Amino acid sequence: MTGATEPAHGREPLLVVQGLRKTFPLPGNQRMVAVDGVDLYLNQGETLAVVGESGCGKSTLGRLILRLQDADEGALRLGGTDLRALRGRALRAMRRRIQVVFQDPFASLDPRQRIRDVLVRPMRLHGLCDGREAERRAAALMEQVGLSPAQLDRLPHQFSGGQRQRVAIARALSVQPEVIVCDEPVSALDVSVQAQVVNLLQDLQRDTGVALLFISHDLAVVRHLAHRVAVMYSGRLVETAPTTQLFRDPRHPYTRALLAAAPRTDGARTHAPLTGEPPNPAALPPGCRFHGRCPDAHPVCTEGVHPPLRLIAPNHGSACLFAESLPAATDTAAGPTEPTPVAARIAAYRRARDRAPAPTEA
Numbered sequence: 001m002t003g004a005t006e007p008a009h010g011r012e013p014l015l016v017v018q019g020l021r022k023t024f025p026l027p028g029n030q031r032m033v034a035v036d037g038v039d040l041y042l043n044q045g046e047t048l049a050v051v052g053e054s055g056c057g058k059s060t061l062g063r064l065i066l067r068l069q070d071a072d073e074g075a076l077r078l079g080g081t082d083l084r085a086l087r088g089r090a091l092r093a094m095r096r097r098i099q100v101v102f103q104d105p106f107a108s109l110d111p112r113q114r115i116r117d118v119l120v121r122p123m124r125l126h127g128l129c130d131g132r133e134a135e136r137r138a139a140a141l142m143e144q145v146g147l148s149p150a151q152l153d154r155l156p157h158q159f160s161g162g163q164r165q166r167v168a169i170a171r172a173l174s175v176q177p178e179v180i181v182c183d184e185p186v187s188a189l190d191v192s193v194q195a196q197v198v199n200l201l202q203d204l205q206r207d208t209g210v211a212l213l214f215i216s217h218d219l220a221v222v223r224h225l226a227h228r229v230a231v232m233y234s235g236r237l238v239e240t241a242p243t244t245q246l247f248r249d250p251r252h253p254y255t256r257a258l259l260a261a262a263p264r265t266d267g268a269r270t271h272a273p274l275t276g277e278p279p280n281p282a283a284l285p286p287g288c289r290f291h292g293r294c295p296d297a298h299p300v301c302t303e304g305v306h307p308p309l310r311l312i313a314p315n316h317g318s319a320c321l322f323a324e325s326l327p328a329a330t331d332t333a334a335g336p337t338e339p340t341p342v343a344a345r346i347a348a349y350r351r352a353r354d355r356a357p358a359p360t361e362a
């Protein structure tokens with residue numbers, strides 16, 4: 001693990017990812033790099049957001065952690081267990097410990113399966129409980145995610161999109177996981193429902209202590225949900241920092257460009273938004289992979305290998321050679337961002353939460 005991704009305390013974090021790499025074959029004996037030497041960690045009860053443009057490798061990283069795909073290189077440990085070494089029964093048992101919520105609740109639920117079975121089957125499969133106890137737990141899970149136990153006999157099509165995503169979250173929780181990989185879990189939902197599902201995830205984390213790896217392209221959502229953020233570009237992590245610090249003082253030009261895309265309350269735009277395209281993953285340029293789009297690039301950025309992520313402040317890593325000499329944060333677009341509709345609703349919910357029970361959509 002590089003210094004840039006080391007947790008503050010000495011104990012090994014719940015989930016540790018070291019040097020993870022995944023390539024895919026291309027025609028003509030070539031390979032493209034989807035995930036390239038990623039180091040990260042996740043503590044119990046923590047939310048780490050992974051952000052970046054489409055195609056930067058976020059979902060592949062999630063699938064590697066879930067062992068839905070096998071990495072070419074690198075280490076993956078959960079509670080000290082080497083996940084990449086697991087096979088057969090041990091791998092199946094591990095699947096209880098890391099669950100997933102995908103973007104599309106329509107696709108992730110069997111249309112013919114009643115919700116009761118959606119929730120009870122995983123508990124049975126993993127030998128957690130059966131019979132009346134499983135039924136009792138299924139009813140409790142429904143309530144926990146803001147649905148009614150009376151809806152257990154329904155089929156997925158009898159729910160709205162947001163309710164289906166609540167069912168998917170209940171299914172993930174049914175086996176008491178330590179980590180849930182949430183791959184764009186709200187981006188297919190209406191704005192009002194997005195805020196409800198984000199708030200639900202946060203409430204559930206507070207109640208259960210589950211850790212969340214939250215894959216998203218929506219910085220407004222991430223800002224409200226995540227404790228830390230990892231910014232990915234062209235298969236590499238280019239910046240990691242606690243959320244407040246990342247938004248206040250981003251130290252990679254790519255992060256600054258992503259933030260510049262968010263509208264500011266004062267109307268200012270002091271940093272250039274993103275232009276151009278990420279490099280072709282089958283023919284990566286020398287030097288920093290961002291140099292072709294970087295407003296702060298120097299000639300040296302086009303030479304050698306992509307700079308590694310390095311610690312530039314406590315718990316703050318950047319892969320920019322000039323991280324320390326970038327203009328101060330007040331000169332960037334990391335100022336007061338305008339609340340998006342989702343962010344405004346999340347904030348309104350938070351204010352109301354202490355006064356009333358959590359709202360649910362019809």
Ligand SMILES: Nc1ncnc2c1ncn2[C@@H]1O[C@H](COP(=O)(O)OP(=O)(O)OP(=O)(O)O)[C@@H](O)[C@H]1O
Nearest residue numbers: 024025034052053054055056057058059060061281
């Ligand atoms: N099974 C696969 N075979 C070949 N290439 C793949 C495969 N899965 C992903 N890729 C490629 O790997 C790169 C990373 O894809 P990935 O889906 O992980 O990105 P992403 O950041 O999650 O994007 P999005 O936000 O659009 O889902 C892309 O260039 C993609 O085309």
